[in-house]
Amino acid sequence: MATGTRLKVPVSQPRERKEQFEKQVTCLMDRLYGTALRLARHPDDAEDVVAETISNAWKKLDQLDDLSRMEGWLFRILHHTFVSQWRRRQCRQDREVELEPGDNDNPFSLFEKLHQPFLLWWGAPEKEFMNALLQEDISKAIDNLPDAYRIVIVLVEVEGYSYEEASRLLDLPMGTIRSRLCRARSLLQKALWQQGHDAGLARCGGHSPGNTSGGDV
Amino acid sequence: MKESWISCEEVITRLFDYLDREMDSDTSAEIERHLERCHDCFSRAEFERRLRERIATSGRQEAPQRLRRRIKNIIEHF
Ligand SMILES: [Zn+2]
Numbered sequence: 001m002a003t004g005t006r007l008k009v010p011v012s013q014p015r016e017r018k019e020q021f022e023k024q025v026t027c028l029m030d031r032l033y034g035t036a037l038r039l040a041r042h043p044d045d046a047e048d049v050v051a052e053t054i055s056n057a058w059k060k061l062d063q064l065d066d067l068s069r070m071e072g073w074l075f076r077i078l079h080h081t082f083v084s085q086w087r088r089r090q091c092r093q094d095r096e097v098e099l100e101p102g103d104n105d106n107p108f109s110l111f112e113k114l115h116q117p118f119l120l121w122w123g124a125p126e127k128e129f130m131n132a133l134l135q136e137d138i139s140k141a142i143d144n145l146p147d148a149y150r151i152v153i154v155l156v157e158v159e160g161y162s163y164e165e166a167s168r169l170l171d172l173p174m175g176t177i178r179s180r181l182c183r184a185r186s187l188l189q190k191a192l193w194q195q196g197h198d199a200g201l202a203r204c205g206g207h208s209p210g211n212t213s214g215g216d217v
Numbered sequence: 218m219k220e221s222w223i224s225c226e227e228v229i230t231r232l233f234d235y236l237d238r239e240m241d242s243d244t245s246a247e248i249e250r251h252l253e254r255c256h257d258c259f260s261r262a263e264f265e266r267r268l269r270e271r272i273a274t275s276g277r278q279e280a281p282q283r284l285r286r287r288i289k290n291i292i293e294h295f
Contacts, residue, residue: 047281054288
């Protein structure tokens with residue numbers, strides 16, 4: 001129902017298209033919300049991101065010829081929506097804190113921590129650790145990452161973006177994506193180790209209390 | 218390590234590039250061959266792969282009914 005005039009917001013999409021749009025959005029809702037929650041951290045903010053995403057997507061729906069390709073398109077809009085909201089909020093101070101250089105030549109490795117020689121009696125400690133790890137432990141560790149690191153982890157590990165796609169979306173050089181990702185993984189694994197340690201998952205030395213290991217992280 | 222061209226150390230250094238599919242296919246194939254033979258590197262790759270799956274799963278969360286209603290409302294008013 002084109003009106004002939006150039007409207008920024010399509011006043012009416014054909015009914016069928018609208019129904020299809022709604023159907024797909026409904027199917028993707030758990031992933032849209034989940035991704036938004038990992039990005040924005042707070043449920044209310046995540047809901048706002050999803051709502052704005054849907055409005056933005058509707059405004060741009062004319063650009064999408066093939067509705068079957070809506071999924072990837074919608075998630076790109078979600079990330080754009082979040083990133084632009086985040087840029088608006090972000091102040092200079094935050095940036096400096098987040099860009100503190102880390103030791104990327106020597107990233108923290110959960111696997112290595114779990115494989116210390118004195119733990120060998122324990123069978124396959126990394127499998128035990130993984131099995132005992134709760135989904136909420138992982139969410140918590142991601143949520144605690146500084147924004148700049150959390151965003152790359154969500155893009156690459158949750159959404160499966162290539163470094164190049166992440167680089168374009170965030171308007172950062174590939175090298176920056178790479179180093180942030182490395183730092184993000186290191187921080188994430190360290191947090192999981194610490195959380196696991198606190199929860200008694202990595203029973204370093206079995207009954208021996210205190211910090212035989214991991215206390216220095 | 219003796220049989221492969223690529224060393225364990227190099228495999229570990231490039232493991233994430235490999236898992237992210239951010240390397241040329243030759244290197245990727247070389248790492249794959251190494252992982253078939255080297256138990257240590259294989260366990261490590263499996264660990265990182267499983268952790269990654271768990272991280273990916275964290276992007277799925279049941280959307281609150283409140284949000285579903287809100288979206289339905291938004292779409293109705295388009
Ligand atoms: Zn090896």
